[in-house]
Amino acid sequence: MTLELVGHSSEQDRAAPLLIRGMTVSYGEKPAVFSADMALRAGEMTAIIGPNGAGKSTLLKAALGIVTPLAGQAQFFGQTLDAVRGRLAYVPQRASVDWDFPTRVIDVVLMGLYPRLGLLGRIRGNHRDEAMGCLERVGMEAFAKRQIGQLSGGQQQRVFLARALAQKADLYLLDEPFAGVDAATEKAIITVLKSLTEAGKTVVAVHHDLATVVDYFDNVLLLATQVIAQGPVEEVFTKALLEKTYGGRLSQAVMPESAVS
Amino acid sequence: MLLDALLFQLGYNAALVMIGAGLLGLAAGMAGTFLFLRKRALVSDAISHATLPGIAVAFIVMEAFGGDGRSLAGLLIGAICASALGLAAVTYLGNRTRLSEDAAIGAVLSVFFGFGIVLLTVIQAFGYGRQSGLEGFLLGSTAGMLRSDATLIAVSAALTCAIVLLMRRPLTVAAFDPGFARVSGQRPDWAEAVLMAVVLAVTVVGLKVVGLILIVALLIIPPVAARFWSDQSTHVLWISSIIGGLAGYFGAALSAIAPDLPTGPIIVLCAFGLFLVSFLFAPERGVxxxxxxxxxxxxxxxxxxxxxxxxxxxxxxxxxxxxxxxxxxxxxxxxxxxxxxxxxxxxxxxxxxxxxxxxxxxxxxxxxxxxxxxxxxxxxxxxxxxxxxxxxxxxxxxxx
Structure with missing residues (x-):
């Protein structure tokens, strides 16, 4: 369980951090995601975008084994999920968590260390220092002793990101990290994510704000149950493809000026 | 008199019962904390009521084969089988059908309990000479408990505590954020299974002391009371186990002085007393x-x-x-x-x-x-x- 990951063979490093093949997930009879393929490029930031109910979160959850797909496979760094769990960090949607839970900010970040600590490993001073360091990176160190329910939505999101940082992963998967957060939090999160990709880590986020896609991301995957297109922002984030993704739901107001026409 | 009881002056058996009840309360407080955090507290009610037909069937089988129908170990095995069946039924109804979990709990609880009462009546009607004493399992009765019974209870309660302590991290993460737990390899499904096994163990072990009707209180009241004292799950766990342990110990002591009173309700009232103190006087969160x-x-x-x-x-x-x-x-x-x-x-x-x-x-x-x-x-x-x-x-x- 406690896997120390120091060096990886060059062959593994060349493999895509996440490769999804033919993923189909269905809640009931209607597929939420149908035969989706996806490949992440290492060291870059990818957005999964699409209309409500397009299966964006479901695709991530299926890849991570949180929901069981009907068909399809996901490979991480060329290996199965179980082999590389220690290299992944997942930030779930804020709404999926019980915020009344009796736990403090610092304890949530320490949860990121549990896989390394195992069942019995004691939490020591250096673990606490490490967790505080992660909180500092998201600007939440002053809140370490607060009960998590007392935080605003944006602050909760930053604490989640700090927990992911504590996992020291190579691939960060975030589900709607910017949903319902304030401007300061959005800025803090994107700064951290950019520093991660600069350090060679890979980031993929479910995203819903078309206006910021060009500023924030290197690649996009357009999803509307099926994958419409994927690739670098400048090639794929076009008016034509967005219309194809959103159909009638893409009003002119939503259409960002940054979209390539 | 109470002081004598508390200081173990009422004889070896009474002392053993009190230690057993204390350990049971400790284990219930721990297991209950995670049930409470998972918001599945009432599942334990279905589990406990489902034990009754198991106890009755075990009694009938043991008598039919010429054994002693009152053997505690045999009765508890019957209870385990029946309550596992009840738990499986709740889980199946909750996950695989359109029934929500509370409806599933209500259905399973009443059907199993009703069946158990019918079996008890049958046992009485057939007039087993040595009256079974099975009613003691409804509300708990420590009077006349054998030394071996008390030892069995104490040892299994201690084991349960050990398991919960060992699993506290996966249990905590599974309750707080199951998606994160799964991705980071902390197996929330296993944690859930362990939790249910532990709750089942506490319930079955507690049958003799607290009784199947009220054991749910010993699982729920301590964590709810402990929540008033702390915002940290580890502290809630410790405080809850202490409250449960004290309630079990005091309740058994009181019951040793007044053997006519059923033990279960006394223990539950002790727990309620501690809850009341927490509810009113806890710093920060108390009323x-x-x-x-x-x-x-x-x-x-x-x-x-x-x-x-x-x-x-x-x-x-x-x-x-x-x-x-x-x-x-x-x-x-x-x-x-x-x-x-x-x-x-x-x-x-x-x-x-x-x-x-x-x-x-x-x-x-x-x-x-x-x-x-x-x-x-x-x-x-x-x-x-x-x-x-x-x-x-x-x-x-x-x-x-």
Whole structure:
């Protein structure tokens, strides 16, 4: 369980951090995601975008084994999920968590260390220092002793990101990290994510704000149950493809000026 | 008499029962904490009521094969089988059908319990000479408990505690954030299975002491009471186990003095007593503390508003505000500010102006987040920052 990951063979490093093949997930009879393929490029930031109910979160959850797909496979760094769990960090949607839970900010970040600590490993001073360091990176160190329910939505999101940082992963998967957060939090999160990709880590986020896609991301995957297109922002984030993704739901107001026409 | 009981002066068996009940309470408090955190507390009610037909069937089988129907180990094996079946039924109905879990619990609980009562009546009708004593499992009865029974209870309760402690991290993460737990390899499904096994163990072990009707209380009351004392799950776990342990120990002691009373209800009432103390007197989260906090807050708000009104020469309409100002010596009885009142009012107004400046400046975002209309800005910013703010808003206006 406690896997120390120091060096990886060059062959593994060349493999895509996440490769999804033919993923189909269905809640009931209607597929939420149908035969989706996806490949992440290492060291870059990818957005999964699409209309409500397009299966964006479901695709991530299926890849991570949180929901069981009907068909399809996901490979991480060329290996199965179980082999590389220690290299992944997942930030779930804020709404999926019980915020009344009796736990403090610092304890949530320490949860990121549990896989390394195992069942019995004691939490020591250096673990606490490490967790505080992660909180500092998201600007939440002053809140370490607060009960998590007392935080605003944006602050909760930053604490989640700090927990992911504590996992020291190579691939960060975030589900709607910017949903319902304030401007300061959005800025803090994107700064951290950019520093991660600069350090060679890979980031993929479910995203819903078309206006910021060009500023924030290197690649996009357009999803509307099926994958419409994927690739670098400048090639794929076009008016034509967005219309194809959103159909009638893409009003002119939503259409960002940054979209390539 | 009670003191004798508490100090184990009532003989070896009574002492053993008290230790067993204490350990059972400890284990129930621990297992119950995670049930409570998972918001599945009532599942334990279905589990406990489902034991009854198992006990009755085990009794019939053991008698039919010429054994002693009252053998505790045999009865408990029957209870385990039946309650596992009940748990499986709740899980199946909850996950695989359109029934929600509470409906599934209600259905399983009543059907199993009804069946168990029918079997008990049958057992009585067939007139087994040595009356079974099975009614003791309904409400708990420690009178006449064998030494081996008490040992069995104590040992299994201790084992249960050990398992919960070993699994506390996966159990915590699974309850708080199952998605994260799964991805980081902490197996929330296993944690859930372990939790259910532990709850089942506590229930079955507690049958003899607390009885199947009330064992749910020993699983729920301690964590609910403990939640009043702490915002940290590890502390809640410890406090809950202590409350459960004390309730079991005291309840068994009382029951040793008055053997006619059923043990289960006494233990549950002890737990309730500890709950009441927590509910009323716990610092921070208890009722008393929150009432006091509310009054203090209201006083601070009125004081601040009163000072601002004085500073701006507004009339004060609220009786409470005026009373507070007069009592503090900031105003005379007709609402005219005194000299100290004028100085304090100017200070409050100044603070208000500083806050307005800080909250309008994104550079002070973190400080601005601490705005509550009451905190003094000088408690939030450093001297240098304050000087910078002051430089921007100019010298104080209207200061005496």
């Amino acid at each position: 008393l503390a929150s009432v006091l906090r509310h009054f203090r807050f209201r006083r601070d708000v009125h004081m601040r508003q009163g000072l601002l009104a004085l500073a701006q020469g507004h009339p004060i309409f609220e009786d409470l505000t005026l009373k507070l100002l007069i009592r503090a010596g900031f105003a005379s009885a007709d609402g005219v500010p005194t000299d100290t009142g004028r100085a304090r009012a100017a200070k409050a107004l100044r603070d208000e102006a500083r806050w307005r400046e800080v909250r309008g400046d994104p550079a002070f975002e973190r400080a601005a987040a601490r705005y509550d209309g009451l905190t003094d800005l000088s408690d939030v910013l450093t001297e240098d920052q304050l000087r910078e703010v002051d430089a921007r808003i100019g010298p104080p206006v209207g200061a005496a």
